[in-house]
Amino acid sequence: MWNRIPMIALACAVAMPATLAQAADKASAVAVRFSPGATAASFNGRVRGNESVSYRLTAQAGQEMTVRFRPGNNSVEYVVLPPGSDTPIHNSLAAGNEFTGTLQASGTYVVRVFIAPGAARRNTGGSYTIAFGIDGRGTRATEAGPPGPPARQDTTDRGPPGRPEAWQVAGLTRGDVLTVRTGPSYSARTVLRFPEGAMVRSFGCQEVAGARWCNIGPADAQRPAGWASARYLREAAAPAREPRVPGTPYQATGQVDCRFQGQPPVTCPFGVRRHGPGTATVEITLPNGQRRSLVFRSGQVSTEGREPVVASREGDNMVVTVDGNERYVIPDLVIRGD
Template structure:
């Protein structure tokens, strides 16, 4: 089930007219037939460029469609939608590589595997393993079904598998870091690492063999992935952050409708030859380099929201789409200059600090992990020893 922040960014980007993935060239749909004798199907395949692999699954209302993706590149995602062209039930770019979706009606559903737009433009290639299963609600890895996990737990860890709204990372050795993986198990790639004490939004937990794994979103960077549940304790909601200069309140945008990770102001030039001024913004992050930014155009009458706004989509640290309020997509030129982005669209120019896109803590720590060149120790996220000394890949 999608959480509130995920629903917000999906709905808002849809309103802004920003596609969630590459413009797809379908490779041809494949019918996946499941039965009691074959409750799941494992598919191994490859993608390149703007290709999209499509799999059609028939299921009944109330059943759980479970999909797990393990790919050779982080830029491979999948979506789930109804075959009649209805709404997306799961958007992998925002929600991760593991889905357990309660189906709203009987019929056919499409699982679409694709490369992110930036990777598709580079004509990247990737291999992937996709596992598709359909089960009854009692078979799904829900909180009630997973209570009483055999995974070790301290006294201050909740008994329920779903847990509290926020987690906090608790490591025995504060100098180590906790691996964040793209799926619930060590077979999935490391997507990043978390420091001791970091606050995480809880997106739900499930069992993988005998271990509890929790789907989380880092409060600062938006880094999303799976971590071993035994390194989590109950946390509290983090205070709102404001990474840029100027007034920190979000003027000109209705923050009650947006679950922003940070708000503030950025430098903007709205007419040629005019001095720079401050434009209020709000940002929703989805991991290092992935963010949606909403910028309001001053001046605004007191107490009113701006009717003129700009929506900017970043993927892997690059601007990939700009939408000019309700006027549709806009042409733009984006440059990376030092620690900020300079974006020209129409006659206007905006200067966005890198910390707005990445989050201050994420950029400082560089959460993008090179598994062969990581400084310091990381936590072994298996059921064995808690710490993997001098093994920067988590003791895998």
């Protein structure tokens, strides 16, 4: 159904404040329309640096939306935003380039294509092809318009309710793991696995073919990673919030040793946001004023921009090298606190 489907696309530039910091940003919007009798449409595009394209389409609760995305390189990503929310129900970085889901609310859905933050800072660009499909009962998707009423929240006791909360993996067979998939189906591709006792965050649940599925991610996640069976999720107490350093979003601030290729060692200011046991985001201010965010999770270290990272232990410190050019020494105390 995706080949040679007639479509009409209406694109309009979204005005951005003409400040120096945003002068290079460019956001555009495309209102997706389907030709009479069609239930799908596809688009080709390109984004660079801080540019983004938001595809807007209106659909009804109970319909099935499909997004198929073919990026020109790994820096091009997309998220699916439900009506009236900035919390994605799908992101390509965590859950893959294909999305299929039964919609829980009527209104305007936004599919936003952009460059990954780290690559955007380097003004990387990339092309893409994106295709949309809307099937199922209800009003066929038309030009974007005002959102409709939200779907009724399911409050049964068969798993987590449809709101972000702290949950724990429980009830698995000894030695088994909870599989997280790209969609609410046992045939969907595996993207993540959680062991018994792992803390996770639920971003909403739905019934599919008599089974209950939840859109979840790690406990400190700001967006979901994929879908898992609610049968193995139990409510858990949310981790206690540490007090913040006054006037900052951080639980601790200070200086860490850092070194950059061809330059002598220096110290760099940092702030840390702790999300739970062994998980934290360390934001380091570089000598040129830019920031580097290091994400620590279960002994693994990554960056928000997906640059190559090598991490090793030296005593009570984690030594992190990013892209072969940046070296940071992060004490364990920064991650775990007192």
